[in-house]
Amino acid sequence: MRVEDTADIDWDEVAQTIGKVTPVCVQKSFYRLKVSRVPNWTSLSYGETIDFLKQRVTPLLEEKLRRRGRKRKREEAQEENLFLLSDIVSSHDEDDDDYVELDNSQLTSGQPGRRSGRRRL
DSSP: OOOOSGGGSOHHHHHHHHOSOOHHHHHHHHHHHHHHHOTTGGGSOHHHHHHHIIIIIHHHHHHHHHHHHHHHHHHHHHHHTOOOHHHHSOOTTSOOTTOOOOOOSSOOTTSTTOOTTOOOO
């Protein structure tokens, strides 16, 4: 790539290629990328910086993107296996005679939990 100065880069064209971003956003992202990923970027030309990013950084970022995509697919598959309790147990509104609600609010002396009336031997 024959780029010797930031003025040689058509940021509008780059933004259109990427899609749904502004040229200023692309310029800021490029700056952050070169500052954080390119050693000695201040002594390199823009062409050398772009070549370094393309050869060394792009493959790493592409692999990271693939891993995130695989992770997202696994998470989506796990979400598909989630069920609500109402999916498993029928609701009270259904006319189902198999389920009867019991009143456990009053315990009798023969049930665990009631201490009165017991004698120690």
